[in-house]
Amino acid sequence: MSLHYTEDHEWIAIDGETGIIGISAYAAKALGDVVFVELPDIGTELDKGDEAAVVESVKAASEVYAPIGGEVTEVNGALEDEPAKVNEDPSGDGWFLKIKIADLGELEGLMNEEAYKKYCDGL
Amino acid sequence: MSELLKTALHAEHVALGAKMVEFAGYDMPVQYPLGVLKEHLHTREKAGLFDVSHMGQCFIIADDGKFETAAKALEKLVPASIQDLEPGQQRYSQFLNADGGILDDLMISRLGHPGTEHYLYLVVNAGCKADDFKHIEKHLPKGVKLSVKDDQMSLIALQGPRAKDVLGCFNPAVEELTFMTHTDVELSNIEGGPVWAHISRSGYTGEDGYEISARHEDMVRLWKELIKYEDVEAIGLGARDSLRLEAGLCLYGHDIDTSTSPIEAGLIWSIQKNRREGGKYLGAKRVEDEIKTKPSRKLVGILPEGRAPAREHTEIQDMDGKTIGEITSGGFGPTYGGPVAMGYVARKFAKAGTPVQLIVRGKARPAKVAKMPFAPHNYHRG
Numbered sequence: 100m101s102l103h104y105t106e107d108h109e110w111i112a113i114d115g116e117t118g119i120i121g122i123s124a125y126a127a128k129a130l131g132d133v134v135f136v137e138l139p140d141i142g143t144e145l146d147k148g149d150e151a152a153v154v155e156s157v158k159a160a161s162e163v164y165a166p167i168g169g170e171v172t173e174v175n176g177a178l179e180d181e182p183a184k185v186n187e188d189p190s191g192d193g194w195f196l197k198i199k200i201a202d203l204g205e206l207e208g209l210m211n212e213e214a215y216k217k218y219c220d221g222l
Numbered sequence: 223m224s225e226l227l228k229t230a231l232h233a234e235h236v237a238l239g240a241k242m243v244e245f246a247g248y249d250m251p252v253q254y255p256l257g258v259l260k261e262h263l264h265t266r267e268k269a270g271l272f273d274v275s276h277m278g279q280c281f282i283i284a285d286d287g288k289f290e291t292a293a294k295a296l297e298k299l300v301p302a303s304i305q306d307l308e309p310g311q312q313r314y315s316q317f318l319n320a321d322g323g324i325l326d327d328l329m330i331s332r333l334g335h336p337g338t339e340h341y342l343y344l345v346v347n348a349g350c351k352a353d354d355f356k357h358i359e360k361h362l363p364k365g366v367k368l369s370v371k372d373d374q375m376s377l378i379a380l381q382g383p384r385a386k387d388v389l390g391c392f393n394p395a396v397e398e399l400t401f402m403t404h405t406d407v408e409l410s411n412i413e414g415g416p417v418w419a420h421i422s423r424s425g426y427t428g429e430d431g432y433e434i435s436a437r438h439e440d441m442v443r444l445w446k447e448l449i450k451y452e453d454v455e456a457i458g459l460g461a462r463d464s465l466r467l468e469a470g471l472c473l474y475g476h477d478i479d480t481s482t483s484p485i486e487a488g489l490i491w492s493i494q495k496n497r498r499e500g501g502k503y504l505g506a507k508r509v510e511d512e513i514k515t516k517p518s519r520k521l522v523g524i525l526p527e528g529r530a531p532a533r534e535h536t537e538i539q540d541m542d543g544k545t546i547g548e549i550t551s552g553g554f555g556p557t558y559g560g561p562v563a564m565g566y567v568a569r570k571f572a573k574a575g576t577p578v579q580l581i582v583r584g585k586a587r588p589a590k591v592a593k594m595p596f597a598p599h600n601y602h603r604g
Contacts, residue, residue, distance in 0.1 A: 131460075132259035134554040135529045135561070137583070153583065155531050157258040157554045158460045179529070 103166065103206055104215035110190060111166040113206070118198045120151060122163060125219045127189040131156045133182045138174040138196060145169060145198060147205050152195050154185065167205035169198030229275035230376045230438035234445055238456050245459055246348035248276040253458040261461035262556040265427055266597065269382035270457035270465075271448055277377055278351030279435060281369040282342040282358070289332065289340040295366040296342055298503055299358065301484060302330065303494035304342070310334030312402045312422055314492050316484055317346075317357060322508025323480035324487070325357060326350035327472065329433075331422060335406040343420070345377065345433070347474045361504070376441035381431030381465075383600065384453040389421070389432055392447070396432065399423035400604035414443045423602060427462070428469025428595055430602045468555040468562060470523060470594025476534060477521060477550040477564055485512035486566065487521045519547060520572040523594035524563040526552075530582055531561040532589070537581040538565055546571050546578065557597040564594065 101113045108126035112119040127133070137153040145151055145165040152163040174196045178184060185193040210218060226249040235242065240251035251273065253261060264270060284291035293304040302315035309332055317325040326347050333341040346354045351372070358368050380389055390397045392409035399405060404422030417440040425431040436444060448454050463473065472478045478487045483505075490498075490513065497503075499510055526532050536549040552563030563580075571578060576591040 131253065131257045134259070134556075135531060137530060155554065157262065157464050157556060158252075160531070160533060182529075 102212055103209035104212070104218075105164070105166045105209055106218065107164055109163055109166050111206075111209070113200070113203070116200050117172070118167060118169060118200045119194050120163075120166060120196050120198065121194040122154065122185065122189055123215070123219075124189045127186050127193070130154060130161060131158070133185040136178040136182050136185065136195065138176075138178065139171050141171050141174065143171040145171065163195060165198070166209060167198075167203075168201040170201070171196055172199050173197040227276070229273055230442055231273045231275060231378070231445055234442065234449075235273065235456070238449075240456070240458060243459070246276055248348065250276060251456070251458040253460045254456050256455055258458070258460035258464065259556050261455060261457045262464050264455045265382045265457055265461060265465055266429060266557050267382070268453040268455070269380055269384040269388055269431070269451070270427070270461070271445070271454050272379040272381065272457050272462055273376075273445075274379055274433070275376040275441070276348035278344075278346040278348065278354060279371045279375050279377060280344050280346070280355065280358075281371065282344065282362070283367055283369060284340065285365045285367065287340055289342075292340060292342050292366055293332075295362050296330065297497075299361055300328075300330070301493040301497055301503055301506070301509060303497050304330060306494075307332040309339045310403050310405060312404055312424060316478070316489065316492070317354060318484070318503070318505030318509070319480055320504055322483045322505035322512075324474070324478045324482055324484065325480060326354050327474055327478060328354070329422075329424065331404055333406065333420075334404065338406070349475060374437055375435050376438050377433060377435050378441065378445060378448075379425045379427075379431060379433045380448060380454070381425045381427040381429045381457075383430060385429070385431040386602070388448065388451050388454055389434075392444075396421055396423075399432075399602075401430075401601040409444065412443050412447050417441075417444050419444070426469075426471055427465040428471070428597055428599045428601075429465075430600050464553055464556060467551050467553060467564070468557055468595060468597040469599060470564070470596065472521070473551055482521070482566070483508050483512055483517065485509055486517040486519055516569060519566045519568050521550070521564060521566055522572050523574075523592040523596065524549065524552070524565055524578070524580070524589050525592040525596075526561040526563065526580055526587060526589040528587065529560060530587060532563050532580040532582055532587070536563075536565075538567055538589075539579045539581060539586065540571060541577055541579065543579070543586070549580065555596050562596045563589075567591065
């Protein structure tokens with residue numbers, strides 16, 4: 100599996116044709132305690148940069164964008180009852196959705212883990 | 223952009239690791255490392271310490287030294303009854319414009335310390351204070367003066383069930399105060415010497431607690447003592463907002479503004495019976511008309527079903543999809559354990575239990591009109 104990050108702090112893990120999408124630990128910390136996650140309907144066609152989900156803290160709502168395009172095949176329903184998983188394990192149990200990747204070429208321009216770490220250090 | 227103002231406690235917030243944001247021209251702590259959710263819960267369970275020094279503090283004093291003269295002058299500007307305030311008593315009210323719209327909401331106290339019983343002490347919102355002071359000066363008659371104290375006085379709030387025991391360590395007299403009364407006392411056991419403070423048993427969280435006014439340099443010393451207590455955590459503006467929302471308390475600029483009247487906002491309880499007719503203050507006509515004929519819309523509590531919060535400006539519809547109002551404050555209530563909101567709806571939908579729909583990100587979501595507060599008030603009424 101390869102892992103890629105966006106400048107908006109989403110991550111996407113590539114497993115064959117499937118992309119698993121979540122938000123980074125940096126984003127989870129900046130948001131604070133997550134109290135609600137709105138996930139897309141299965142079958143939704145997302146283009147790269149489309150709003151894929153919404154994550155809400157006590158204070159505000161923030162959008163989660165699709166790092167690359169694809170069709171939504173699965174969502175993490177556990178977040179409905181336990182949105183705090185996003186804070187506890189943002190890169191694991193706190194994943195948001197899975198997509199069937201339309202075009203792997205869209206990964207171009209995303210950051211790898213090392214580049215993303217540098218990017219966050221500079222913020 | 224001009225440089226942000228700093229309260230006397232600014233360095234304390236930074237030292238505690240607060241995340242600072244601009245609010246009403248001040249650089250203020252929105253949250254500390256504990257985070258909004260835990261800060262909120264801590265305040266309801268133990269005690270939260272808030273810097274509210276950005277708010278405006280002033281006195282209204284008559285040259286003739288009579289309370290009645292100052293009280294009569296202020297009664298021209300607010301719906302509340304002021305002349306019958308006893309020394310040491312405090313009331314909540316609003317400044318209105320000529321059309322009965324709300325310019326600001328405020329706390330009004332008659333000082334109780336001997337020699338100052340003719341002083342009226344006001345606390346107004348930070349974002350409105352410059353306009354409030356102009357408004358007051360414009361309308362005060364000759365012989366009654368406004369004295370603004372922001373350049374000398376800081377203001378903090380200590381809120382929550384442990385507030386009484388903590389503040390009582392500095393002077394047990396504060397434990398005797400009841401809700402909406404106040405006193406001027408010396409607080410001891412403070413490094414650098416005692417602090418003279420004006421202390422009221424009030425606040426804006428729905429909890430028992432105090433608001434404390436003292437000179438800037440004294441307040442820094444008092445803050446440093448208070449924060450040492452294990453039961454006390456510093457609380458930022460984020461949790462201040464969720465606490466007041468759960469308590470069903472209006473936030474100026476959101477739930478009330480110049481387009482809303484005190485009657486629409488459900489604030490008739492703040493207008494004493496002897497002030498409900500007779501046109502005795504600026505804006506009285508709209509208020510009295512609405513008392514008689516009932517306003518066309520009302521501020522109500524809204525409980526969304528499910529877990530999705532409905533934020534400010536969310537459209538409220540009836541079950542047929544017709545727009546009936548808008549959310550003015552909304553978020554997640556940590557103590558309530560779910561989303562809570564308030565907003566204006568057409569009067570016939572204002573009854574608790576009425577089903578409505580909220581349009582969140584294009585989707586209609588079910589909700590109900592509900593009684594406020596969402597978390598029970600824990601005021602110490604004696």
